[in-house]
Amino acid sequence: MKLKLPIGLQNLREMRTQGYVYVDKTAHVARLAEEGKYYFLARPRRFGKSLLVDTLAEAFAGSRELFEGLYLETHWDWSRKYPVLRFDFGEGVLTDRALLDATLQDQMRLNHQRHGLAWQEAPIHITLARLVRNLSEAAGQPVVLLIDEYDKPILDNLSEPERARAMREGLRNFYSVIKSLDPHLKFVLLTGVSKFSKVSLFSGLNNLEDLTLDPRAATLCGYTHAELVGAFAEYLDGVDLAEMQRWYNGYNFLGEPVYNPFDILLYLRHREFKPYWFETGTPTFLIELLRQRQFVIAEADDYWASEDLLGAFEVEAIEPEALLFQTGYATVRERQVRPNGFRYRLGFPNHEVRVSLPQAVLRRYVPSRREQQRAEDRLFQALEQDDPAALRPALHAFFASIPHNWYRRNNLAGYEGYWASLVYCLFAALGVETRAEEASHQGQVDLVIEYQGRVWLLEFKLAEDDGGQRALDQIKTKGYHLRYAGQPVTLIGMDFSREQRNLVGFAWERG
Numbered sequence: 001m002k003l004k005l006p007i008g009l010q011n012l013r014e015m016r017t018q019g020y021v022y023v024d025k026t027a028h029v030a031r032l033a034e035e036g037k038y039y040f041l042a043r044p045r046r047f048g049k050s051l052l053v054d055t056l057a058e059a060f061a062g063s064r065e066l067f068e069g070l071y072l073e074t075h076w077d078w079s080r081k082y083p084v085l086r087f088d089f090g091e092g093v094l095t096d097r098a099l100l101d102a103t104l105q106d107q108m109r110l111n112h113q114r115h116g117l118a119w120q121e122a123p124i125h126i127t128l129a130r131l132v133r134n135l136s137e138a139a140g141q142p143v144v145l146l147i148d149e150y151d152k153p154i155l156d157n158l159s160e161p162e163r164a165r166a167m168r169e170g171l172r173n174f175y176s177v178i179k180s181l182d183p184h185l186k187f188v189l190l191t192g193v194s195k196f197s198k199v200s201l202f203s204g205l206n207n208l209e210d211l212t213l214d215p216r217a218a219t220l221c222g223y224t225h226a227e228l229v230g231a232f233a234e235y236l237d238g239v240d241l242a243e244m245q246r247w248y249n250g251y252n253f254l255g256e257p258v259y260n261p262f263d264i265l266l267y268l269r270h271r272e273f274k275p276y277w278f279e280t281g282t283p284t285f286l287i288e289l290l291r292q293r294q295f296v297i298a299e300a301d302d303y304w305a306s307e308d309l310l311g312a313f314e315v316e317a318i319e320p321e322a323l324l325f326q327t328g329y330a331t332v333r334e335r336q337v338r339p340n341g342f343r344y345r346l347g348f349p350n351h352e353v354r355v356s357l358p359q360a361v362l363r364r365y366v367p368s369r370r371e372q373q374r375a376e377d378r379l380f381q382a383l384e385q386d387d388p389a390a391l392r393p394a395l396h397a398f399f400a401s402i403p404h405n406w407y408r409r410n411n412l413a414g415y416e417g418y419w420a421s422l423v424y425c426l427f428a429a430l431g432v433e434t435r436a437e438e439a440s441h442q443g444q445v446d447l448v449i450e451y452q453g454r455v456w457l458l459e460f461k462l463a464e465d466d467g468g469q470r471a472l473d474q475i476k477t478k479g480y481h482l483r484y485a486g487q488p489v490t491l492i493g494m495d496f497s498r499e500q501r502n503l504v505g506f507a508w509e510r511g
Helices: 012-017 026-035 049-060 097-114 124-139 161-175 179-184 198-202 225-231 241-248 261-270 284-292 297-301 307-311 320-326 351-365 369-384 388-400 405-409 416-428 469-478
Strands: 038-042 084-088 143-148 185-192 303-306 331-338 341-347 433-440 443-451 454-462 489-497 502-510
Touching: 012 049, 026 049, 026 185, 049 084, 049 143, 049 185, 084 097, 084 124, 097 124, 097 161, 124 143, 124 161, 124 179, 161 198, 179 185, 241 261, 241 351, 284 320, 284 351, 297 303, 297 341, 297 351, 297 416, 297 433, 303 307, 303 320, 307 320, 307 341, 320 341, 351 369, 351 416, 369 388, 369 416, 369 443, 388 416, 388 489, 388 502, 416 433, 416 443, 416 454, 416 489, 443 469, 454 469, 469 489, 469 502
Parallel strands: 038 185, 084 143, 143 185, 454 489
Antiparallel strands: 303 341, 331 341, 433 443, 443 454, 489 502
């Protein structure tokens, strides 16, 4: 049997005419068209946003033959066809305002040509307004406006704030006329990764209905487990579904959890569990922001955020918690209703992110992949052999491999969370059970490692060398180990020095 999986495909026509697997999401399309007009949807990269845009475009254009056997075939008014305008900022990296303006003008020309309209160059907001009005008049129908990856020119330049602001201003000029075109518009959808505030980017376009955390759209992109086992049944022989869920499921947008489709398609092709989605490009600005804000990466696996914090960010004020969620490295685990609004508990969606994000953080601190791999190998050997004493030379060598210029530019060595974060990353990158700040009735132990039925408890101190004894004594005094009665438990205390920038004290004993 030839495997027909639409990896990288964003075109509905090619998928339906060439026999690729297609998960039927068209019931969502029907509901969107019936219930509203202006929509915004944020989802992580490679989550099927472009295919959703293409599906909407083909439906409004009246391509009934592409929906044979799908929900929309019998739940759509095929007697009416609407002109469709599409803009896509997903291709390439725009590095200055001139390139953005040239891209906008080029897409304007293409849309004019596609609909047989005469092209006349003008400022971009004027060109868009003319295009919508002229197209609506020529077709005798209102226009469908679809904008994919609306924010990518900004996100690609977040490491250069001035450039990102210039991109924002160029896009704001483009988006600013949409609301005034309301009489000529049938349907509008903007997709992207992030959610910039309406004030900063959309100006008067305050009528966008945000679907990002709308339970009705929770499974609009991505595959539910039922969709996976239904649509891909013939490809699942011999597949460990529980392991597939652990690796790739878990994205929650206030509904049934979904798989990242990119991961599923590549796994089914190669039959090896790997971080396919993560390896396509973790944004360097995210890792750099986590470093600059001294964000303890372990906290990304369990934190609370307000709706306001998650809802939007600005070039001038980007919070790590919001960026982690919007880029797909954290997902909703729980929602609470409070007098002042919703609060969300977030954490890593699955094993892929839980292992790969710490690895990316380590690479930012230790440019040498060889040194990082060596440290991971030493730690894994210590775990396998249940040899806690081997941690000391392994960690000392790892911290010694971090370039000194990190410390010249930052006061990292004087920040206890820095040491805790990197030790967490080392263990988490191994794929073993790693938990930070685990609570007991008398406090929180810094790090818990579980492997092959054994438990290691780690406590850190930022102090001159006392042999790690004070950290070790804290574990015993606070009774952090008592909850693991009946299991093999090892207690480990560590001291880190801001002057020596390394591990200087180490003590351990069996619990």
